[in-house]
Structure formats: structure tokens, C-alpha cells
Amino acid sequence: MPLDFHGKVAFVTGAGSIGEGWGNGKATAVLLARQGAKVFGTDINPEALTDTGSAMARENLSGHWSSCQCDATSGKSVEAAVARCDRELGRIDILVNNVGGSAPGDPITMSEELWEKQIALNLDSVFLNCKHVLPVMLRQFEEGGSGGAIVNIGSVGSMTFQMGGRVSAAYAASKAAVEAFSRSTAIAFAKKGIRVNTVIPGSMHTPLVENRLARQLGKDDLAKLIAERNASVPMGRMGDAWDVANAVMFLASDEARYITATQLVVDGGLTAARPA
């Protein structure tokens, strides 16, 4: 069977969803479980994890799901979650660094505190989870098995100077850094059976976007803005969490065994249609 994850353990950060429906992390967790993986989900919000657990149960996938609360920006918290996954499931084959989110602001309008929070959320979280998962993957490789695959989540916000009419300088900078970090880490572990790649989503219609836009713009503007976002994409519509999850699944799979240190843009043609 292609894209078969039976016997594999996937560690997914931000495996809940910020609101009702399907965010990228939740969809990725469920998709990997459908393909046979044992998924260990972490999230700062325990209720979001319970919600993903319920989605798993509705598809009779409870046997493929375990989770623990974890703040992806705290080294101690990540270390404890990785140790628990390793103890309970015995290995980690796939790491999906999904935690992230944007806050608007340029260097004048953004406070130092918010800048640091953005870098922590989008970049430190990737570093910390790699820091603690890589030794597990290395151990597996040195014991004669396969090492692992890491998929980090970037954003077209790293390539376009503004999204949705708002400048988000810290988000752009941190997501660009995720791509560079991924390539660098991929080269460091290329001979150790570990692949590292980045999925770069475009305008996705996920609960996080809807909640953030609803908060920032108000309900009336939201419908208009969603229509504008749809119209701005060459394919005529935003993507959804499943589009991101499918790209993550491919890069995490054995079928992608010769693919490392690269990026997969999932944006319906958005970046290609804009001036650089």
C-alpha cells in the first residue's frame, strides 16, 4: 500500500485546532493515523487535544492516538513530552512541527515583547522539538533501523511582504528562518537516515484564520475578506487543512525517501502569480 505508515510513530505539535473544524495540525494527525501511524499529539491546550481524540474515536482510530499537554516554546516541556512518547511508544519516526501563528506589526508598531513571542512560537518551537526528537531518530538509525523524517510548517508569509493587507514582519522573518533552519538541519543529518523538509501553506481556510480575522475585522468584514482571499488565489479559492496534511504526509512517507532539504509550496499558485 502506498503512503503506508503502519509501524511508524508520528509526533505532531499543535495537534489540536484553535477552533471548531480542521486546523493543519489536527488534520495531519488524523490523516497519519488513517494511514496506520501511531500518532502522539502535543498541544498547549488540553481541550484541543481532547477534540482531536474525539475525531480519532469517530473514525475508530483511538488505538492510533495518544497525547500530552506541552508548550512547544518551553525546552523543559518539550523534553518531557518527547521522553513520554519514547517511553510509551518506543520510537519516533516522524516529527511534524506544526505550532505557529501570525501577529500583525512592523518594527515600529510591534512591541519587543510581541516580537519575542512571535519568534518563540514560530521558530523556537521548531528548534526545541528538533533538539529533543533528533537524538531519538539518531538512536534508531545507529541501531540499524531507519532514522526519521521531519516536516516543518512554514508559510507563504516568508515570501510575500504582506498577507491579507497586513504586514506581519515577525511572522515573515520567523517562517523564513524555519526554511533555512530546515535546510541546514537536513544537511547535518543527511547521512544519518534523517530527512528534513518544509511545507509552505498559502491562504488556507482554517479555524485559526477565521478566528483571527473575526477578532481583528469583525463579522461583516469577515465574509468580504474571505471572498477577497478566495479571489486572490489563481485557483479561485483558499486551500484547507487537508491540502496541508496531504503534503506533510507525502514528505513524511517512505515514498519521499530521496527528498530532503527542500520546500513544498501548497498555495494554489498564489506566490507564482505575485511579483517577487
Ligand SMILES: NC(=O)c1ccc[n+]([C@@H]2O[C@H](COP(=O)([O-])OP(=O)(O)OC[C@H]3O[C@@H](n4cnc5c(N)ncnc54)[C@H](O)[C@@H]3O)[C@@H](O)[C@H]2O)c1
Ligand atoms: N491557517 C493558515 O492559513 C496558515 C497559512 C500558512 C501557514 N500556516 C501555519 O500552519 C500551522 C498551523 O496553523 P493552523 O492555522 O492550521 O493552526 P492549528 O489549527 O493547527 O492550531 C495550532 C495549534 O497549536 C496550538 N498551540 C499554540 N501555541 C502553542 C504552543 N506554544 N505550544 C503548543 N501548542 C500550541 C494551539 O492550541 C492549536 O491547537 C502554523 O505553523 C501556521 O503558521 C497556517
